[in-house]
Amino acid sequence: xxxxxxxxxxxxxxxxxxxxxxxxxxxxxxxxxxxxxxxxxxxxxxxxxxxxxxxxxxxxxxxxxxxxxxxxxxxxxxxxxxxxxxxxxxxxxxxxxxxxxxxxxxxxxxxxxxxxxxxxxxxxxxxxxxxxxxxxxxxxxxxxxxxxxxxxxxxxxxxxxxxxxxxxxxxxxxxxxxxxxxxxxxxxxxxxxxxxxxxxxxxxxx
Amino acid sequence: xxxxxxxxxxxxxxxxxxxxxxxxxxxxxxxxxxxxxxxxxxxxxxxxxxxxxxxxxxxxxxxxxxxxxxxxxxxxxxxxxxxxxxxxxxxxxxxxxxxxxxxxxxxxxxxxxxxxxxxxxxxxxxxxxxxxxxxxxxxxxxxxxxxxxxxxxxxxxxxxxxxxxxxxxxxxxxxxxxxxxxxxxxxxxxxxxxxxxxxxxxxxxxxxxxxxxx
Numbered sequence: 001x002x003x004x005x006x007x008x009x010x011x012x013x014x015x016x017x018x019x020x021x022x023x024x025x026x027x028x029x030x031x032x033x034x035x036x037x038x039x040x041x042x043x044x045x046x047x048x049x050x051x052x053x054x055x056x057x058x059x060x061x062x063x064x065x066x067x068x069x070x071x072x073x074x075x076x077x078x079x080x081x082x083x084x085x086x087x088x089x090x091x092x093x094x095x096x097x098x099x100x101x102x103x104x105x106x107x108x109x110x111x112x113x114x115x116x117x118x119x120x121x122x123x124x125x126x127x128x129x130x131x132x133x134x135x136x137x138x139x140x141x142x143x144x145x146x147x148x149x150x151x152x153x154x155x156x157x158x159x160x161x162x163x164x165x166x167x168x169x170x171x172x173x174x175x176x177x178x179x180x181x182x183x184x185x186x187x188x189x190x191x192x193x194x195x196x197x198x199x200x201x202x203x204x205x206x
Numbered sequence: 207x208x209x210x211x212x213x214x215x216x217x218x219x220x221x222x223x224x225x226x227x228x229x230x231x232x233x234x235x236x237x238x239x240x241x242x243x244x245x246x247x248x249x250x251x252x253x254x255x256x257x258x259x260x261x262x263x264x265x266x267x268x269x270x271x272x273x274x275x276x277x278x279x280x281x282x283x284x285x286x287x288x289x290x291x292x293x294x295x296x297x298x299x300x301x302x303x304x305x306x307x308x309x310x311x312x313x314x315x316x317x318x319x320x321x322x323x324x325x326x327x328x329x330x331x332x333x334x335x336x337x338x339x340x341x342x343x344x345x346x347x348x349x350x351x352x353x354x355x356x357x358x359x360x361x362x363x364x365x366x367x368x369x370x371x372x373x374x375x376x377x378x379x380x381x382x383x384x385x386x387x388x389x390x391x392x393x394x395x396x397x398x399x400x401x402x403x404x405x406x407x408x409x410x411x412x413x414x415x416x417x418x419x420x
Contacts, residue, residue: 037391065333065419065420066393066417066418066419066420084332084333084419084420086333086417086419094419094420095420096418096419096420097419107390107391107393108390109339109347110341123393124392124393124417124418124419125393125418126338126339126347126390126393126418127339127418128321128322128323128335128337128418128419128420129420130321130322130323131320131321131337131339133321134321136319136320136321136339137339157308157321157323158323158325158420159420
């Protein structure tokens with residue numbers, strides 16, 4: 001009887017450990033359980049401060065490669081997803097998905113108009129960081145780094161972040177989806193002085 | 207007599223139906239035929255290699271060293287190659303230290319319209335680096351992505367609706383292919399690929415789902 005009980009306990013422990021391992025950080029099903037595919041709302045009026053408010057709601061949320069859906073509970077609901085795996089369906093945008101949504105861009109790259117996407121709308125958009133850097137798409141243009149102001153962007157071939165505020169020492173406070181280990185937030189960065197980074201601007205601000 | 211007439215009428219009707227069906231079906235066959243031009247206007251040539259498991263016409267894509275204006279975004283890279291498929295051209299260049307790839311994508315409608323960058327692990331990018339910012343002649347979004355060949359692969363064949371395209375592998379480097387199978391809503395593309403030996407023997411096949419990312 002005791003042997004049977006020990007065996008059952010051991011089996012239960014192994015079962016729990018195995019399944020807790022696979023259902024932990026990896027595949028939290030955040031997108032499947034929380035996000036939607038509602039149509040965006042076209043809007044004719046957008047300000048840099050309004051865009052900053054959209055970005056700030058993503059602060060302290062997660063990061064998801066190829067993602068673009070987050071809530072506003074100030075924690076990463078899908079921590080430690082494997083990086084560069086689009087299939088994990090975790091919380092957050094990646095750097096370009098975050099920029100696309102905060103800049104309220106449409107999916108049609110020929111259309112420069114503004115579209116409001118819900119925070120829980122799962123959308124990444126058609127641009128990579130490299131595409132933003134090149135000024136690809138009707139809503140985006142390259143700009144000199146010295147001309148960048150709040151909510152313009154600094155982009156390299158592999159990353160993009162938005163200028164939240166310029167620091168007196170020439171660095172910037174950048175609001176960005178930084179990476180799986182960091183999530184989304186504001187960090188001081190030296191992108192403006194880096195030759196790898198160029199300036200990008202969303203056209204049509206009010 | 208009236209029964210005979212009715213039977214004759216029935217027979218004529220049946221022949222008409224068969225003829226109409228034959229016409230419609232041959233029209234369908236026509237839609238499935240391979241295109242006769244590549245993206246740059248040059249004639250599309252069917253591949254001389256017989257690819258095992260591919261049962262549609264296979265267009266041989268063009269492979270050449272870059273030419274044209276030096277102002278193009280990837281012009282400064284040495285060792286670049288251009289691949290021209292039916293809907294678009296893509297230039298892939300490897301960095302001098304061999305640790306990263308860069309691509310510039312082109313279509314007749316959009317010009318130079320896509321850029322991609324990938325860090326390499328061994329000879330493979332971390333993901334296919336899909337771009338969907340280019341458009342084909344019909345104004346539909348066109349996808350470009352890298353497919354990493356496996357061991358022994360001489361050709362990568364991408365099968366689309368009605369025809370396939372064969373890409374020759376060079377130096378085991380990732381091959382940037384084009385696809386019309388783009389979903390704007392999910393910023394993704396799906397391609398059906400097969401890898402073949404030099405004699406066309408099938409080595410492996412897989413469906414690649416790529417997402418715009420990073």
